[in-house]
Amino acid sequence: MRTAGERPGAPGGSADPMVPRPFRVTRRRRETADTFTLDLVAEDGKPFAFAPGQFNMLYVHGVGEVPISISGDPADGTRLVHTIRAVGKVSAALCAMKRGDLVALRGPYGKPWPTVEAEGHDVVFIAGGVGLAPLRPAIVHAIANRHRFGKVIVLYGARSPADMLFAEEVQRWRGLFSMEVDATVDRAGPDWLGRVGVVTKLVERAEFDPAHTLAMICGPEVMMRFSVEMLTRRGVAEDRIYVSMERNMKCAVGFCGHCQWGSAFVCRDGPVFRHDRIAHLNAIREL
Amino acid sequence: MVDIHSVSELLKDLEFFREFGEATIELLAGCATNVAYRPGDYVFREGGSADAFFIIRHGDVALEIHAPGREPLVFETLHPGDAIGWSWMVPPFKWSYDARCRTVVRGLSFDATCLRGKMEADHEIGYQLMRRFLPVMSRRLLGARLQLLDLYAAEKAR
Numbered sequence: 001m002r003t004a005g006e007r008p009g010a011p012g013g014s015a016d017p018m019v020p021r022p023f024r025v026t027r028r029r030r031e032t033a034d035t036f037t038l039d040l041v042a043e044d045g046k047p048f049a050f051a052p053g054q055f056n057m058l059y060v061h062g063v064g065e066v067p068i069s070i071s072g073d074p075a076d077g078t079r080l081v082h083t084i085r086a087v088g089k090v091s092a093a094l095c096a097m098k099r100g101d102l103v104a105l106r107g108p109y110g111k112p113w114p115t116v117e118a119e120g121h122d123v124v125f126i127a128g129g130v131g132l133a134p135l136r137p138a139i140v141h142a143i144a145n146r147h148r149f150g151k152v153i154v155l156y157g158a159r160s161p162a163d164m165l166f167a168e169e170v171q172r173w174r175g176l177f178s179m180e181v182d183a184t185v186d187r188a189g190p191d192w193l194g195r196v197g198v199v200t201k202l203v204e205r206a207e208f209d210p211a212h213t214l215a216m217i218c219g220p221e222v223m224m225r226f227s228v229e230m231l232t233r234r235g236v237a238e239d240r241i242y243v244s245m246e247r248n249m250k251c252a253v254g255f256c257g258h259c260q261w262g263s264a265f266v267c268r269d270g271p272v273f274r275h276d277r278i279a280h281l282n283a284i285r286e287l
Numbered sequence: 288m289v290d291i292h293s294v295s296e297l298l299k300d301l302e303f304f305r306e307f308g309e310a311t312i313e314l315l316a317g318c319a320t321n322v323a324y325r326p327g328d329y330v331f332r333e334g335g336s337a338d339a340f341f342i343i344r345h346g347d348v349a350l351e352i353h354a355p356g357r358e359p360l361v362f363e364t365l366h367p368g369d370a371i372g373w374s375w376m377v378p379p380f381k382w383s384y385d386a387r388c389r390t391v392v393r394g395l396s397f398d399a400t401c402l403r404g405k406m407e408a409d410h411e412i413g414y415q416l417m418r419r420f421l422p423v424m425s426r427r428l429l430g431a432r433l434q435l436l437d438l439y440a441a442e443k444a445r
Contacts, residue, residue: 034441085441086441087441128438128439129438129439130439157439158439159437159439159440163439186433186434186437186438186439187360187361187362187434188360188361189358189359189360189361190349190351190358190359190361190387192361193389194364195364195366196349196361196362196363196364197363197364197430197434198429198430198433198434200429200430200433201426201430204426205366219438219439220438220439222433222436222438223433223438223439226429226433
């Protein structure tokens with residue numbers, strides 16, 4: 001597994017971080033009405049290593065390139081998994097891909113989730129909407145290495161029951177005796193028997209030891225802001241809260257400046273940031 | 288006949304009343320009674336007289352809004368330890384949504400006329416209750432605002 005600070009593109013990607021490698025779609029799954037998961041295998045057969053929280057740049061020939069978080073198992077070097085929401089031209093083209101199609105890929109890029117720093121702590125994963133996808137590799141890693149952590153808690157908020165990502169897998173996690181999973185939706189019909197309300201309510205109720213807890217959060221920025229506030233109110237130190245930011249990433253290696261956020265480049269210095277290091281940026285509305 | 292002693296013991300066990308002193312608990316217990324509902328029962332319905340407030344001890348309650356021609360929209364669920372409703376504090380004392388039990392629900396019901404009378408007679412009790420309800424109202428207002436923002440909806444690519 002790569003650690004933070006290693007050069008982007010190595011060892012999972014090509015030698016030159018700007019040169020893409022061809023990958024073939026081996027499976028396509030519909031997650032929700034507008035979100036799909038693609039399994040990809042490298043055409044050259046070489047393994048692809050990444051750390052939870054990193055992303056790749058996916059290029060659709062003749063359409064364009066977009067940054068997409070890796071949502072698969074970091075221990076599986078042969079199959080690369082990306083979960084993509086169709087929100088623009090390129091992501092819609094990716095979602096429309098079929099088994100056998102080729103996609104050009106470069107990466108992995110970015111700072112990962114602090115899976116090593118989390119060892120020995122209670123770990124709280126807080127996901128909102130499609131934010132569960134970038135967190136999934138870290139959750140899968142925590143399940144596979146369960147003995148290294150204290151409590152493992154997943155708190156997930158979605159728009160509605162139909163918008164829940166990896167619904168079957170979340171149910172399976174919930175059935176494990178080794179972790180706690182709670183989910184809530186913003187709105188539901190009378191048939192939904194789960195919780196309805198905002199994800200911060202789950203944070204308020206979750207049972208963890210604040211003094212020995214590390215939290216990883218991914219979702220819309222407003223949701224992350226209020227989740228951080230609830231965690232700090234409960235006593236979790238800001239230097240043990242990590243968030244994954246999203247900005248307009250183009251080159252992915254800190255050259256182009258499209259994703260500049262204060263003095264940081266989200267592609268190179270993030271997307272995962274320790275909250276105490278970026279809290280001051282959240283207060284600047286122009287950024 | 289209501290067993291005031293056992294109700295006050297129940298109140299002491301609830302987080303909602305944790306900051307209340309012994310004497311206040313005893314006073315509030317005088318307005319409280321144990322209640323139980325079956326799944327599908329309504330604790331109250333929109334437009335009904337807000338003559339009580341409730342604390343859930345066991346079970347889940349869905350807060351719903353009805354719109355003609357549509358199935359009810361659940362906008363929040365409440366769980367053990369949660370308080371249901373503050374319309375009993377605010378004129379015209381009418382419920383503005385339905386509260387439907389999704390499971391067997393057991394809880395405590397507080398008679399609103401009794402409570403309002405005690406709050407009027409002793410403003411210290413009124414202050415303590417308001418102090419306890421305001422954070423609940425504030426959190427639910429914030430939650431409603433966040434839900435209104437529809438944060439998880441797809442944003443079009445820029």
